[in-house]
Amino acid sequence: MSSEASIRLSVVSVVEDVLNLASRKEEEAAMRRYEAASWLRKMVGVVGARDLPEEPTEEEFRLGLRNGIVLCNALNKVKPGAIPKVVEVPADSDGVALSAYQYFENLRNFLDAMEELGLPTFEASDLERGGKGSRVVNSVLALKSHGENKHTGKNGSLKHGGILKPSSTGKYIIRRNSEPFMNSLSKCQSVQDDEPVEQNFTFDFSIEGTEMLTSPSLSLLVRTILTNKKPEEIPLIVESMLSNVMQEFERRIASQDMMVKTNLEVPTDGTCSLYETNNSTEIQSSDCEEKLALKKKEEELALKRKEVELVLKKRDEELSKRLKEEEKAKNKLLKQVLLVDRQKREIQELKNTLVMTKASVELIRTRYSQEFTNLGKHVQVLAHAASGYHKVLEENRKLYNEVQDLKGNIRVYCRVRPFLPGAKSSNLSTVSHLDEGNITIMTPSKYGKDTHKSFKFNRVFSPSVTQAEVFSDMRPLIRSILDGYNVCIFAYGQTGSGKTFTMSGPKELTEEGYGVNYRALNDLFQISKQRKDTFSYEIAVQMIEIYNEQVRDLLNDGPQKRLEIRNNSQKGIAVPDANLVPVSTTEEVIELMNIGQKNRAVCSTAMNDRSSRSHSCLTIHVQARELTSGVVLRGSMHLVDLAGSERVSKSEVTGDRLKEAAHINKSLAALGDVISALAQKNSHVPYRNSKLTQLLQDSLGGQAKTLMFVHISPEADALSETISTLKFAERVSTIELGAAQANKDNGEVKELRQQVASLKAALSKKEGDSLQSVMSSPDEMKSGATSPSNSNPMQIMEDFGNIEEVADIDLQAVLRATNDEDVARDWDRDNINVPDSFYQAYIPDVRVFRELRSGTNSVATDDSDDLDFATSDSLEQDTLSQSSQPKSSNAANGGSRIKRSGPFKSSDIRTSRAHMPSPSKKISNTPSSQTANRAAKQVVSSGVDVKRRQNGKTTSAK
Numbered sequence: 001m002s003s004e005a006s007i008r009l010s011v012v013s014v015v016e017d018v019l020n021l022a023s024r025k026e027e028e029a030a031m032r033r034y035e036a037a038s039w040l041r042k043m044v045g046v047v048g049a050r051d052l053p054e055e056p057t058e059e060e061f062r063l064g065l066r067n068g069i070v071l072c073n074a075l076n077k078v079k080p081g082a083i084p085k086v087v088e089v090p091a092d093s094d095g096v097a098l099s100a101y102q103y104f105e106n107l108r109n110f111l112d113a114m115e116e117l118g119l120p121t122f123e124a125s126d127l128e129r130g131g132k133g134s135r136v137v138n139s140v141l142a143l144k145s146h147g148e149n150k151h152t153g154k155n156g157s158l159k160h161g162g163i164l165k166p167s168s169t170g171k172y173i174i175r176r177n178s179e180p181f182m183n184s185l186s187k188c189q190s191v192q193d194d195e196p197v198e199q200n201f202t203f204d205f206s207i208e209g210t211e212m213l214t215s216p217s218l219s220l221l222v223r224t225i226l227t228n229k230k231p232e233e234i235p236l237i238v239e240s241m242l243s244n245v246m247q248e249f250e251r252r253i254a255s256q257d258m259m260v261k262t263n264l265e266v267p268t269d270g271t272c273s274l275y276e277t278n279n280s281t282e283i284q285s286s287d288c289e290e291k292l293a294l295k296k297k298e299e300e301l302a303l304k305r306k307e308v309e310l311v312l313k314k315r316d317e318e319l320s321k322r323l324k325e326e327e328k329a330k331n332k333l334l335k336q337v338l339l340v341d342r343q344k345r346e347i348q349e350l351k352n353t354l355v356m357t358k359a360s361v362e363l364i365r366t367r368y369s370q371e372f373t374n375l376g377k378h379v380q381v382l383a384h385a386a387s388g389y390h391k392v393l394e395e396n397r398k399l400y401n402e403v404q405d406l407k408g409n410i411r412v413y414c415r416v417r418p419f420l421p422g423a424k425s426s427n428l429s430t431v432s433h434l435d436e437g438n439i440t441i442m443t444p445s446k447y448g449k450d451t452h453k454s455f456k457f458n459r460v461f462s463p464s465v466t467q468a469e470v471f472s473d474m475r476p477l478i479r480s481i482l483d484g485y486n487v488c489i490f491a492y493g494q495t496g497s498g499k500t501f502t503m504s505g506p507k508e509l510t511e512e513g514y515g516v517n518y519r520a521l522n523d524l525f526q527i528s529k530q531r532k533d534t535f536s537y538e539i540a541v542q543m544i545e546i547y548n549e550q551v552r553d554l555l556n557d558g559p560q561k562r563l564e565i566r567n568n569s570q571k572g573i574a575v576p577d578a579n580l581v582p583v584s585t586t587e588e589v590i591e592l593m594n595i596g597q598k599n600r601a602v603c604s605t606a607m608n609d610r611s612s613r614s615h616s617c618l619t620i621h622v623q624a625r626e627l628t629s630g631v632v633l634r635g636s637m638h639l640v641d642l643a644g645s646e647r648v649s650k651s652e653v654t655g656d657r658l659k660e661a662a663h664i665n666k667s668l669a670a671l672g673d674v675i676s677a678l679a680q681k682n683s684h685v686p687y688r689n690s691k692l693t694q695l696l697q698d699s700l701g702g703q704a705k706t707l708m709f710v711h712i713s714p715e716a717d718a719l720s721e722t723i724s725t726l727k728f729a730e731r732v733s734t735i736e737l738g739a740a741q742a743n744k745d746n747g748e749v750k751e752l753r754q755q756v757a758s759l760k761a762a763l764s765k766k767e768g769d770s771l772q773s774v775m776s777s778p779d780e781m782k783s784g785a786t787s788p789s790n791s792n793p794m795q796i797m798e799d800f801g802n803i804e805e806v807a808d809i810d811l812q813a814v815l816r817a818t819n820d821e822d823v824a825r826d827w828d829r830d831n832i833n834v835p836d837s838f839y840q841a842y843i844p845d846v847r848v849f850r851e852l853r854s855g856t857n858s859v860a861t862d863d864s865d866d867l868d869f870a871t872s873d874s875l876e877q878d879t880l881s882q883s884s885q886p887k888s889s890n891a892a893n894g895g896s897r898i899k900r901s902g903p904f905k906s907s908d909i910r911t912s913r914a915h916m917p918s919p920s921k922k923i924s925n926t927p928s929s930q931t932a933n934r935a936a937k938q939v940v941s942s943g944v945d946v947k948r949r950q951n952g953k954t955t956s957a958k
């Protein structure tokens with residue numbers, strides 16, 4: 001039973017040792033090894049074994065260990081009590097003898113160290129054989145306890161015993177007097193090799209290698225198994241090993257129990273009477289005690305085992321936990337490694353992509369640069385072509401203009417006003433399309449389908465076009481004044497459509513806003529400066545307005561006097577009595593214009609807060625004298641800002657404004673009549689139906705270059721006016737005036753002028769007589785010497801002071817020298833009948849319309865006044881007052897019924913008059929003209945109906 005307990009103890013200690021071993025680190029083992037080695041060395045020194053180095057290698061240590069084990073085995077065979085007797089104090093390396101006490105001390109320390117190292121002090125083979133191992137353990141325990149006792153100084157017997165001395169061969173000799181020890185050794189030897197032990201023998205501790213191999217210690221086995229294993233594998237290995245050990249242990253205990261059961265009888269009283277032999281009761285009681293002790297121990301062991309199992313379990317759990325954590329950490333690490341790998345791969349891929357992208361970018365760059373170069377070449381070619389195209393366009397335009405000039409068409413420009421600020425954003429423009437020369441208006445039809453009406457003009461300006469752009473297009477026309485042409489630009493359109501804006505500019509005038517008026521004059525000044533080496537220029541301006549059929553001077557701040565319009569007057573001055581102000585700088589012009597604008601009749605209506613209530617006309621007169629030849633070029637330009645046509649229902653005017661509107665509409669209707677007549681090439685054109693048409697007579701029917709600037713509003717509610725305005729404008733554009741001609745005074749004309757001047761002087765002397773003779777002998781005039789076909793007394797009268805005695809004047813020569821080939825318009829033909837609807841569009845009230853219509857006829861009857869030149873207001877009645885007078889028989893036909901026969905046509909007269917020399921700027925103020933006027937008035941007042949007849953003869957009748 002004691003051996004069983006020992007085994008149990010041993011197993012437990014082995015288990016602990018193995019566990020310790022498993023948990024210890026290699027450094028720790030090395031430390032222990034170092035310690036054990038030092039003890040062992042001391043012991044080995046005692047027993048004469050080979051020296052161990054201070055820090056032995058694994059191999060050296062094993063060797064020393066083997067020697068130690070052999071020593072243990074030897075000691076095992078000695079009874080514990082005998083050991084002190086047989087072992088003498090050995091000498092150390094310095095020759096100092098060690099006491100037995102020291103020896104055992106060393107031995108005990110060695111054993112401790114062995115224990116700590118987890119190295120059992122017995123061999124596995126001993127264990128298997130049984131008995132030996134237990135003895136070893138016992139001896140160790142005994143030694144231990146003995147040592148302890150010694151340590152306390154109770155056992156002095158240790159100092160006695162034999163002496164071990166080193167022999168000359170390096171081996172230790174045990175003296176004879178140590179008999180029990182020697183016996184033990186010899187027994188041990190016999191166990192080893194079954195050889196008889198001699199006295200004074202030399203004991204060789206070297207053990208056969210095979211013995212170690214065949215019976216390795218459990219510890220060594222464990223160590224060998226665990227040596228090359230990884231630390232994390234050890235717990236598993238140890239676990240399986242332990243389970244094997246425990247199985248073996250259980251098995252053995254079971255077999256021991258079986259043996260005990262068969263050999264011993266257990267007392268039934270439950271006391272400790274294990275052996276009831278007759279030999280001795282002492283033995284029985286001691287056995288019983290032993291049994292109880294063993295049972296107790298067994299219980300303790302069971303408890304311990306449980307504890308161990310618990311500890312093991314705990315450790316298992318900890319281990320598995322640690323394993324899991326390690327697994328986790330490993331996984332994490334693995335993941336990280338994978339991540340890093342992936343990132344590395346991705347970086348590599350990115351690098352590759354970057355390289356590829358760089359390459360492709362480079363490729364694209366080169367391709368692009370190539371394409372750019374090609375493109376550049378193409379653009380150059382295109383630019384070249386475009387410049388050519390532009391040149392061609394320019395050329396075309398020039399040619400077109402030349403054709404226009406030759407044909408003498410009235411140019412028509414159309415400008416669309418933008419929506420005014422404050423207009424509804426939802427407003428849609430009636431203009432659906434426009435380009436350089438075309439404009440299309442959208443007209444919603446009754447049946448829901450939109451229809452489009454297109455119009456073609458010389459130029460169409462969109463709402464976004466600037467004042468400068470507008471002017472640049474008409475610049476060449478304006479410049480032609482300097483070359484002696486007459487130019488007329490008139491702005492036409494519905495009220496509020498932008499006429500004043502184009503001609504003068506906006507209310508708040510800025511440089512960008514300057515209208516045609518300012519820009520034209522500015523341009524003329526610049527050119528005149530540029531040409532100052534070849535020409536000397538004189539520029540003068542007039543500014544008049546036709547308000548309620550009265551001509552007013554806008555540059556006259558004083559009381560207004562009635563002015564007359566003189567068509568075909570000399571120097572092309574249509575209103576000779578209006579102020580003619582010479583200008584030389586733009587500033588002067590601006591100043592004058594401001595005065596003019598201030599004096600102009602303007603008022604606010606529902607359709608325009610700055611509505612012009614009159615037709616205004618800025619006339620620029622230019623006289624150029626060529627410095628070398630002395631040739632004089634005379635040009636003039638009318639810049640007419642017409643009052644806008646308006647539907648009185650829309651403009652919501654009453655009283656004076658209504659009267660103004662009626663006059664405005666009437667004069668515009670008269671303009672319509674004239675345009676219609678001209679467009680249809682009628683022989684009679686009713687210029688005299690209004691002051692406006694009278695003013696524009698030279699420009700519309702003469703040899704001027706004429707431009708009509710038609711304006712339209714984009715608003716939908718102005719659609720009907722827009723359409724009628726555009727239709728009117730289209731009609732105007734068909735009018736052919738014939739090629740314009742420059743007003744050039746050449747040498748021949750000069751001569752003639754001189755002749756005329758001398759004649760005038762002669763005539764003035766005879767003034768009184770000649771008038772008398774005209775009155776008294778009209779037949780003489782009838783059979784006068786002048787050529788019947790070419791002379792025109794009316795003109796002579798007007799140009800030379802209204803005298804009618806022209807006997808000595810070579811009029812034929814005068815006319816030949818000027819422009820006698822013009823096709824005259826026949827005054828004797830009827831005016832064309834303008835449909836009533838034309839008037840009605842502007843004058844909704846039928847009664848007013850009829851009155852005005854009759855008023856128009858009344859004016860026309862003015863025309864029938866045979867004093868053709870007497871168009872002054874003094875001879876005319878206000879058109880409105882005339883409207884109340886009974887209509888003449890001709891009125892029904894809507895035009896003048898003045899019949900003129902004979903070859904002299906009024907247009908002939910006009911044309912020639914325009915080129916006639918004049919001694920003074922204001923003819924009407926000359927004494928001769930005053931006399932003539934007086935004479936004419938006398939004629940009228942005396943009731944003599946003076947008629948101009950063909951052949952230049954004047955007849956009078958009561």
Ligand SMILES: Nc1ncnc2c1ncn2[C@@H]1O[C@H](COP(=O)(O)OP(=O)(O)OP(=O)(O)O)[C@@H](O)[C@H]1O
Nearest residue numbers: 417495496497498499500501506608611612643644
């Ligand atoms: N092209 C344009 N750009 C900007 N504003 C314009 C343009 N044309 C006209 N306007 C503005 O429209 C309004 C009416 O213009 P404007 O007085 O010139 O018309 P109108 O035809 O002369 O009218 P009325 O016949 O009644 O005198 C003004 O406020 C003017 O500034």
